[in-house]
Amino acid sequence: MPVRFTDHIASLPATIPFVGPETAERQRGKQFLARIGANESVFGPSPRAIAAMAASLGEIWKYCDPENHDLRAGIAKHYGISPDNVVIGEGIDGLLGLGVRLFVEQGVSVVMPDGAYPTFAFHVNGFAGNLVKVPLVDDRESIDDMLEAARRYKARILYLSNPNNPMGTFWEAGDLRRLADNLPDGCVLFLDEAYCEFAPEGSLLPVDVSEAKVIRFRTFSKAYGMAGARIGYTIGQADVIAAFNKIRNQYGISRVGQIGALAALGDQDWLKDVCSRTAQGRERLYQIAADNGLKAIPSNTNFVTMDCGRDPVFAKSVLDGLVGQGIFVRMPFAAPGNRCIRVGVGTEADLDLFAQVLPRVLRTVGK
Amino acid sequence: MPVRFTDHIASLPATIPFVGPETAERQRGKQFLARIGANESVFGPSPRAIAAMAASLGEIWKYCDPENHDLRAGIAKHYGISPDNVVIGEGIDGLLGLGVRLFVEQGVSVVMPDGAYPTFAFHVNGFAGNLVKVPLVDDRESIDDMLEAARRYKARILYLSNPNNPMGTFWEAGDLRRLADNLPDGCVLFLDEAYCEFAPEGSLLPVDVSEAKVIRFRTFSKAYGMAGARIGYTIGQADVIAAFNKIRNQYGISRVGQIGALAALGDQDWLKDVCSRTAQGRERLYQIAADNGLKAIPSNTNFVTMDCGRDPVFAKSVLDGLVGQGIFVRMPFAAPGNRCIRVGVGTEADLDLFAQVLPRVLRTVGK
Numbered sequence: 197m198p199v200r201f202t203d204h205i206a207s208l209p210a211t212i213p214f215v216g217p218e219t220a221e222r223q224r225g226k227q228f229l230a231r232i233g234a235n236e237s238v239f240g241p242s243p244r245a246i247a248a249m250a251a252s253l254g255e256i257w258k259y260c261d262p263e264n265h266d267l268r269a270g271i272a273k274h275y276g277i278s279p280d281n282v283v284i285g286e287g288i289d290g291l292l293g294l295g296v297r298l299f300v301e302q303g304v305s306v307v308m309p310d311g312a313y314p315t316f317a318f319h320v321n322g323f324a325g326n327l328v329k330v331p332l333v334d335d336r337e338s339i340d341d342m343l344e345a346a347r348r349y350k351a352r353i354l355y356l357s358n359p360n361n362p363m364g365t366f367w368e369a370g371d372l373r374r375l376a377d378n379l380p381d382g383c384v385l386f387l388d389e390a391y392c393e394f395a396p397e398g399s400l401l402p403v404d405v406s407e408a409k410v411i412r413f414r415t416f417s418k419a420y421g422m423a424g425a426r427i428g429y430t431i432g433q434a435d436v437i438a439a440f441n442k443i444r445n446q447y448g449i450s451r452v453g454q455i456g457a458l459a460a461l462g463d464q465d466w467l468k469d470v471c472s473r474t475a476q477g478r479e480r481l482y483q484i485a486a487d488n489g490l491k492a493i494p495s496n497t498n499f500v501t502m503d504c505g506r507d508p509v510f511a512k513s514v515l516d517g518l519v520g521q522g523i524f525v526r527m528p529f530a531a532p533g534n535r536c537i538r539v540g541v542g543t544e545a546d547l548d549l550f551a552q553v554l555p556r557v558l559r560t561v562g563k
Numbered sequence: 564m565p566v567r568f569t570d571h572i573a574s575l576p577a578t579i580p581f582v583g584p585e586t587a588e589r590q591r592g593k594q595f596l597a598r599i600g601a602n603e604s605v606f607g608p609s610p611r612a613i614a615a616m617a618a619s620l621g622e623i624w625k626y627c628d629p630e631n632h633d634l635r636a637g638i639a640k641h642y643g644i645s646p647d648n649v650v651i652g653e654g655i656d657g658l659l660g661l662g663v664r665l666f667v668e669q670g671v672s673v674v675m676p677d678g679a680y681p682t683f684a685f686h687v688n689g690f691a692g693n694l695v696k697v698p699l700v701d702d703r704e705s706i707d708d709m710l711e712a713a714r715r716y717k718a719r720i721l722y723l724s725n726p727n728n729p730m731g732t733f734w735e736a737g738d739l740r741r742l743a744d745n746l747p748d749g750c751v752l753f754l755d756e757a758y759c760e761f762a763p764e765g766s767l768l769p770v771d772v773s774e775a776k777v778i779r780f781r782t783f784s785k786a787y788g789m790a791g792a793r794i795g796y797t798i799g800q801a802d803v804i805a806a807f808n809k810i811r812n813q814y815g816i817s818r819v820g821q822i823g824a825l826a827a828l829g830d831q832d833w834l835k836d837v838c839s840r841t842a843q844g845r846e847r848l849y850q851i852a853a854d855n856g857l858k859a860i861p862s863n864t865n866f867v868t869m870d871c872g873r874d875p876v877f878a879k880s881v882l883d884g885l886v887g888q889g890i891f892v893r894m895p896f897a898a899p900g901n902r903c904i905r906v907g908v909g910t911e912a913d914l915d916l917f918a919q920v921l922p923r924v925l926r927t928v929g930k
Contacts, residue, residue, distance in 0.1 A: 198748065198749070198775055198776050199666075199749070199751050199775050199776055199803060200666065200719055200749040201665050201666060201806060202664075202665065202666065202667070202668045202671075204668075205664070205665050205666075205806060205809065205810070208809050208810070209809075210805055210808065210809055211809070212629070212808070212813055213813060215629075216626065216628050216629040216630065218628035218629075218630065218632060219628075219629075219630060219632070222632065231625065234625075234626055236624050236625055236626060237624050238624060239624070240621070240623065240624040241623060241624065246620050246621070246623070249620050249623070249819070250617055250620055252791075253613050253616050253617055254607070254613070255791065256607065256608060256613070256616070256788070256789050256790075256791040256792055256823070257603050257604050257605060257606070257607040257608065257788045257789065257790055257791065258598065258601075258603055258790060258791050259583065259601055259603060259784070259790040259791060260791055260793070261583055261585035261586075262579070262582075262583045262585075262586075263583065263585065263586055265585060265586070265589065286653055286657075286812055286814075286815040286816075287812070287814055287815070289812050289813070289814045289815070290653075290812045290815055293812055297569075297572070298568050298569070298572050299566075299567070299568060299569065299572075300569070301569045301571075304569075315813070315814075322809070322810045352567055381565070382565070382566070382567040384566050408565055408566050409565050409566055417626070421623070421624045422623050422624065423623075423624060423625060423626040423818075424619075424622065424623040424624065424625050424626060424627055424817060424818030424819065425623055425817055425818070425819070426627070426814065426815060426816065426817050436566060438577055439568060439572060441577065441579070442572065442575050442576075442577055442578065442689070443572070443575070443689045445653055445654070445656050445657045445660055446579055446580060446656070446682070447653075447654055447656045447682075447793065448653040448654070448656070448657055448793060448815070449793065450791060450792050450793050450817040450819065450820055451790075451791030451792070452616070452791065452792070452817065452819050452820075453817055453819075456623070
C-alpha cells in the first residue's frame with residue numbers, strides 16, 4: 197500500500213463499538229416491531245424542541261455557531277455555572293473521544309469497569325492507551341477495586357457511568373465523593389452521566405466546577421429524547437474545558453440540534469413527565485420479568501436489565517429469540533452482566549409485544 | 564493543576580481556526596444585514612431536503628444509523644463507486660481531523676498552501692505535525708513548489724483545495740494529475756473539493772477509487788446548501804476508507820442531516836439551478852467590484868475574492884468598514900491573498916446592500 201499511516205493506526209484492528217439496529221434490520225430484510233435496545237427515549241423530545249427544530253430548517257444553509265454560545269449559556273444557567281465550564285460535542289461519544297485524546301497516548305493506562313461502554317474502550321484503543329478492565333461486583337463497580345487498579349497502573353483516567361449502563365445500578369453521591377477524593381495523583385474521573393435525569397435524588401455527585409479532576413459527560417440523547425440530534429455536553433473546571441476547545445471540531449454540531457437542545461432544556465415539565473412515564477415503564481418491565489421467572493435488576497435508567505438465571509449462552513439465546521421475533525434488545529457482553537438481557541422502556545405497544553413474545557421465546561429456548 | 568494532559572496537549576496553545584459570524588453579532592449587539600462571509604449558499608437546500616428533514620423530526624428520538632448506510636449508498640451510486648469507498652463525517656472539518664490523525668504524529672510533516680484552510684492547519688497542529696506552508700504564486704498554488712516541499716520535508720500529506728478557497732481559482736484536471744503522479748513515496752494528496760459542484764467542466768480530477776494516495780473531501784455544506792446539517796464525505800480507496808472507520812465517531816452524524824443530505828443528493832435539478840444562480844451572483848459581484856475600481860479574481864466557487872489594490876492593512880480597513888455597516892464578509896489572511904476581501908454570492912437584497920455600502924466604505928477608508 198503506497199500510503200503510510202502512523203504505526204498505531206496501521207496496527208489498530210478494524211472494529212466498531214457496537215452494531216446499530218438498522219444494520220440488523222437490513223440483514224433481516226424488515227424493520228423491528230419494537231425498538232427498545234438502544235436506551236433511546238420512545239417518548240421523544242418536548243414538542244417545543246420539535247417545533248424549534250422545524251422552524252430552524254429554513255436556516256439550515258447557515259453553519260452552526262461554532263461557540264455553541266446560546267446552548268452553553270442555557271446549560272450554564274440551568275446548573276448555575278459559567279459557560280466556560282461547558283463544552284458541547286457530537287454526543288457523549290464525541291466528547292469521550294476528545295477527552296481521551298487530552299490524556300491518553302501510547303502506553304498510558306485507563307481504568308474502566310469490565311463490560312462498560314464499548315465506545316469509551318474504542319477511543320482508548322484508538323489513542324493507543326492501555327485499557328485496564330475491572331470486573332463488577334454485585335452488578336456494579338467496585339470502587340475499591342477500581343481505585344486500586346488506578347493506583348497500580350498509574351492510570352490517567354478512571355471511567356465510570358452513574359447510573360450504570362448496562363446494569364442500571366447506581367452509586368450514592370457519598371460513595372462517588374469517596375471515589376473522587378481517593379483518585380491517585382494525575383488521575384481524573386470521567387463520570388458518564390448519560391442517565392442522570394432518571395437517577396434517584398441524592399445519587400448524583402453535586403456539580404462542583406472548581407474540581408478539575410471530575411469531568412462529567414451528559415447528553416440530550418436519553419431523557420431529553422433527542423438521540424438523533426447528537427448533542428452531548430461536558431461539564432468541568434474551566435481549564436479542562438479550555439483543553440477540549442483546543443482540539444474539538446468547532447463546527448461539529450448541527451444547527452438544528454443546537455436549537456432543539458436549547459428548546460428541550462427549556463421544557464423541564466416535559467422532562468419530568470418523561471421521567472415519570474419512564475418509571476412506570478420500568479415497573480411494567482419488572483412485572484413482565486417476574487411473570488416469566490426472570491429477576492429484574494432494580495434500575496435507575498430508562499432500561500431494565502433482567503437476569504435470565506443461567507449462563508451467557510442461555511442469555512444470548514433469549515436475546516436472539518427476541519430479535520428473531522422483531523424485538524430489538526441488547527445484552528451486557530461481559531461477566532457477570534452477560535447472564536442478562538437489557539430491555540428498554542418502550543411505548544405501551546412495545547411492552548405489550550415484549551410481554552407477549554418473551555414467554556414464547558423462553559419456552560422455545562428451554563427455560 | 565492536578566490533571567495531567569499529554570505533553571502535546573499541555574503545550575498546544577488555545578486557538579480557534581476562525582471566528583463565526585454569530586460571535587461578531589454578539590459583539591456588535593445586532594445581527595448582520597447580509598451574511599455573505601462564510602461561503603454558505605443563501606439559496607438553501609432543495610425543498611425536498613427540507614421536507615425530508617421536517618418529516619424526520621418525529622423520529623429524532625432514534626440514534627442515527629452508525630453505518631450511514633443509505634447516504635453512503637446514495638453517494639456511491641451517484642459516483643458509480645462502492646459504498647466501501649465512502650465515509651461520512653461531521654462536515655469536511657471533521658473528516659480532515661480524522662484524516663490528519665491517520666497519518667500525522669509528532670514531527671510528521673504536512674504541506675499546505677500558505678493561507679489555505681485554517682481548520683486543516685488546526686488539525687495538523689492538534690496532532691503535533693510539522694506544518695510546511697508554501698506561498699501561492701499568481702493567486703493559486705504552485706504545484707512544483709508544493710511537490711518540492713513535500714519531497715524536501717518527507718511530507719505524509721499534501722493538502723490542496725480545488726477550486727481554491729480563499730482565492731476562487733482552480734487547476735485543470737491535467738495539472739492535478741501531474742501533482743498526484745509526482746507525489747513522493749509515502750505522501751498522500753488531501754484534495755479538498757468543497758466547491759467542486761461550482762467548478763467548470765474539466766477542472767476536476769476524475770474520481771478513481773483504485774488510487775489510494777488521492778483522498779477527496781466533499782460536502783453538503785456548499786452547493787447543496789446544508790452547512791447547518793454538518794454532512795461531509797470522503798471518497799477514497801477502500802483500505803483508506805476502512806482506516807477512517809477504525810477511529811471515527813460512529814454516532815457523530817445527526818439523523819436529520821443523514822436524511823436531508825440523501826434527499827438533497829436526489830434533487831440534481833435544484834443543484835443545477837443553484838449553480839446557475841450562483842454564477843449570476845458572481846457576475847453581479849464582478850460588476851460591483853469593477854464599478855468600484857477593485858479587481859475581482861475570476862472565481863469558480865460561490866464567492867468572489869476582490870483585490871483592493873493596496874496592502875493588507877488597507878484591505879483590512881475595507882473589511883472592517885463593511886462589517887461595521889452590517890455586511891459579514893471575510894478576507895484571506897496570508898500574502899498574497901491578504902490584499903483582497905472575499906465576498907460571497909448572496910441574495911439580490913444582500914448584493915444590493917453590498918453595492919450600496921462598498922463605495923461609501925471605500926470613500927471613508929480613503930481609496
